[in-house]
Amino acid sequence: MPSRLDGKVSLVTGANSGIGYVIARELAGMGSEVVLVCRNQSKGEMASDEIKKATGNQSVELMIADLASLDSVRKLAQDFKQKHQKLHLLVNNAGLIIGRRVPTQDGLESTFQVNYLSHFLLTHLLLDALKASAPSRIVNVTSDAHFDGHMNFEDLQEENGYGAMKSYCQSKLAQVLFTYELAERLKETGVTVNCVHPGAVRTNWGDEAGALGVGIRIARPFMLSPEKGAETPVFVATSADLEGLSGKYFSKKKDTKSSKESYDEGERKKLWEVSVKLSGLQ
Ligand SMILES: NC(=O)c1ccc[n+]([C@@H]2O[C@H](COP(=O)([O-])OP(=O)(O)OC[C@H]3O[C@@H](n4cnc5c(N)ncnc54)[C@H](OP(=O)(O)O)[C@@H]3O)[C@@H](O)[C@H]2O)c1
Secondary structure (H helix, E strand, C coil), X not given: CCCCCXXXXXXXXXXXXXXXXXXXXXXXXXXXXXXXXXXXXXXXXXXXXXXXXHHCCCCEEEEEXXXXXXXXXXXXXXXXXXXXXXXXXXXXXXXXXXCCCCECCCCCEHHXXXXXXXXHHHHHHHHXXXXXXXXXXXXXXXXXXXXXXXXXXXXXXXXXXXXXXXXXHHHHHHHHHHHHHHHHHCCCCCEEEEXXXXXXXXXXXXXXXXXXXXXXXXXXXXXXXXXXXXXXXXXXXXXXXXXXXXXXXXXXXXXXXXXXXXXCHHHHHHHXXXXXXXXXXX
């Protein structure tokens, strides 16, 4: 993918704030048509207006979806495909950490669903558009928090002992496992998929984390700016040097090693099967 993105279509989830906002703004600045996926209409409109003003690119479109609802994700994919035949870049960025266990309307734990499962579903529903646009890319924004993650298949939804950090780390590990399995399955399609750690970044991340959020707020002045945090995702999304490269974990713009568990092929396949069922794809 060239560093100018004229004629390309990109979709970024969680694009109204933090890292996702800067990713969307950078892509628009490079000439891409950008679809911002946000859960809140007014926040989304504000972000869209700001990006148009900052870049001069008027091809910035807002789509509303709540990733805590699988129906909302299905509707998002349907709406997108009604308007667009092509999708060159999908950035699965939206994410959160929550202080207490909040079940979604689908009966799943929110962190697992928002950070991972909804992106699993969205990616599947948009695969035909990505394949029709090849060479195209998928970028999953994960975290080095996945190093502390473990897939607890006995209790994936943390019904027996919820922990905000435990759930967050598991969801981020799930994104890495998903990236590696999808890369295998997309070989020869011209669609690549990689995941990135953006660094510790000063955003709204942690605002819903309860007691843990206090520590996160205290640490914010020492964290990276959202501009700096968006650098690796934008690099992985757009660098011509990475053409064809798939199934990698990036940190500080470098292809680097992820956790030992993330390379467990059996776990990868098990998570895939469970995810297909939980997301209603089968
Ligand atoms: N900040 C860090 O230090 C750090 C480190 C490693 C990885 N990350 C990852 O980076 C990604 C972006 O986070 P950020 O730091 O930029 O935090 P942020 O400023 O809180 O942005 C998160 C975005 O996700 C959206 N979102 C949350 N729940 C949603 C839902 N149910 N449906 C749709 N959108 C939803 C938020 O929308 P609202 O504004 O409406 O809440 C917001 O746009 C996340 O995946 C996070 O895990 C962050």
